[in-house]
Amino acid sequence: MKEKLNVVIVGGGSTWCPGILKSLTKHQDILPLKRVVMYDTDADRQAVIGEFGKILFREEAPDVAFDYTTDKSRVYEDVDFVLCQIRTGGYDMRSTDEKIPLSMGLIGQETVGAGGMAYGIRSMTDMIEIVNDVRAQSPEAWIINYTNPAALVAYGLARVFPDEHHILNICDQPVNLLRSYGRLLGCDSREFEPVYFGLNHFGWFTHIYDKAGRDLVPVIRDHVREHGFKPADAEQRDQSWLDTYAMVADMLHDFPDYLPNTYLQYYLYPKYKLAHLDPAYTRSDEVINSREKRVFAECRRVAQVGSAKGSSVVQNDAHGDMIVEVSSAIYRNTRQTFIVMVKNDGIIEGFPNDAMVEVAASVGVNGPQPYAVGKIEPFYYGLMTTQYSYERLAMEAYLEHSYEKALQALTLNRLVNDAKDAREVLDKLIEANKDYWPELK
Structure with a gap:
């Protein structure tokens, strides 16, 4: 070393x-x-x-x-x-x-x-x-x-x-969420033992254990549904992020099984989110x-x-802390647990092995050793399968220079979900990205 x-x-x-x-x-x-x-x-x-x-x-x-x-x-x-x-x-x-x-x-x-x-x-x-x-x-x-x-x-x-x-x-979004749960409960999130599954920006905490082995998910769920939810660094956040965290209460009201990643709001409530977005002043303008x-x-x-x-x-x-701590875990071989992206390879039962899933893993000198998730319920499996198919087709469109696969990807995407819309937006994006994208044929 x-x-x-x-x-x-x-x-x-x-x-x-x-x-x-x-x-x-x-x-x-x-x-x-x-x-x-x-x-x-x-x-x-x-x-x-x-x-x-x-x-x-x-x-x-x-x-x-x-x-x-x-x-x-x-x-x-x-x-x-x-x-x-x-x-x-x-x-x-x-x-x-x-x-x-x-x-x-x-x-x-x-x-x-x-x-x-x-x-x-x-x-x-x-x-x-x-x-x-x-x-x-x-x-x-x-x-x-x-x-x-x-x-x-x-x-x-x-x-x-x-x-x-x-x-x-x-x-860093799972870490941001864990810190926010810690602030909500008045405890140190670094002592949490999380259980998480999904795809990036598309996942759920099924359990969060404290040092005594108590699952905090029911406590967090009830607190959020009654009092709302804010990020740990709420005082530094722009309004759009405060609105994003507030939507967790809606998701838990409708789907109370697990604690959701905040980005799921777009997939679960696209009509609501669209109605609250300003086409002339978007998140990039805010940043x-x-x-x-x-x-x-x-x-x-x-x-x-x-x-x-x-x-x-x-x-x-x-x-910054997460990036440094992950690097340190590799360098010092600490086997510390982080939520990372790895090939599925059987981690989630029945899910495509080549999918890059986001799960908890022990990280050391040889990289991540993920914890098994097992079988997931049909609602979550269905959501993830559609999202994975979109992700795979989007990258195959890039690698194969395939217009057809790009169109398939957007048609599958829950935020497009219509082939005519998919073709129209794809053509506009191709023109806007002509200096960056490969030519799609």
């Missing part, structure tokens, strides 16, 4: 990067570092975060070499962990993903529906290039990927790199005018004053 590690963050211009950098500096006890490099193709965005990072590391981890670059030629040399969070096309294309479907009366959202498929296909070429570049310079490096839409990206990477064992796809402005303004302030002490730039430490 190496005494100190080299880490690369791909997507250094992300507004989530300051939180990751902060987690890297504060968790030196579990993930000791020699070098941290941020890499991005957008020099201007990354420079704002990078200058903040230089000050942060100088003050909090002066023994760690920190830098940022747009030159990938040597960035992956002798690297141990690659933390990947890219946004191909930036916020301009995210806005397009959301607004094209909404102009047709379909839900537009970053990771779901037609917009989610557009983003997923757009991400794949860059993600494949990143994996190949990493492997050319550091064959054994762990790639911790949390690029959205993670469900599509994880499935696509598994198809392109079937023998790859050092890519781990993760998402640009809120978190984006706050984070970049604070990074610039830190650079100007020359100190990060007392900075409020970190918007959600759960995101």
Whole structure:
């Protein structure tokens, strides 16, 4: 085991990067570092975060070499962990993903529906290039990927790199939910033992055990149904996220068996959600005018004053903490439990083996060892089967340059669900993504 590690963050211009950098500096006890490099193709965005990072590391981890670059030629040399969070096309294309479907009366959202498929296909070429570049310079490096839409990206990477064992796809939403349950109950969510199954942004907690072995799901369910639900970091969240968490009470009223991932609101209540979305001002606009402005303004302030002490730039430490803790579990072989994406391979009984399911797993030096889920009830199985079929067809459309499979994928998607709508929105997305998508024939 190496005494100190080299880490690369791909997507250094992300507004989530300051939180990751902060987690890297504060968790030196579990993930000791020699070098941290941020890499991005957008020099201007990354420079704002990078200058903040230089000050942060100088003050909090002066023994760690920190830098940022747009030159990938040597960035992956002798690297141990690659933390990947890219946004191909930036916020301009995210806005397009959301607004094209909404102009047709379909839900537009970053990771779901037609917009989610557009983003997923757009991400794949860059993600494949990143994996190949990493492997050319550091064959054994762990790639911790949390690029959205993670469900599509994880499935696509598994198809392109079937023998790859050092890519781990993760998402922070289950952790955000666990922290929110902890706040609701007034206890430490790090002591929870969760049982979870589903696909990314499409899953459920069946049990959450405390240290005494008591299942907290009934307690949480009753509390949410009576008092509502807020994220653990509600004070930092935009209104759309507060509305999103509030919908959990509706889902539990109708489907009380398990605690749902918040993204299920789009699939279960598409008409309601559509009626409450503004086609002229979508989530991308909200992010640009809120978190984006706050984070970049604070990074610039830190650079100007020359100190990060007392900075409020970190918007959600759960995101950065999870990434660092997962990396640490691999490095130290702690066998800690996380909710991650892995090939099904019998984990969920009767479900396709190649599906990238999201489940609890023990994580150590050899990666995730998932816990069996077994048989699931027909309602959840049916929802997941349709979603899996959409995800598989969307990635096959990308890999095979197939218009037919893209049309099939959108027709199956619960947020489109009509072949004529699917064809119309697909044609519009093809035109909007002509600089990013392969030609579909």
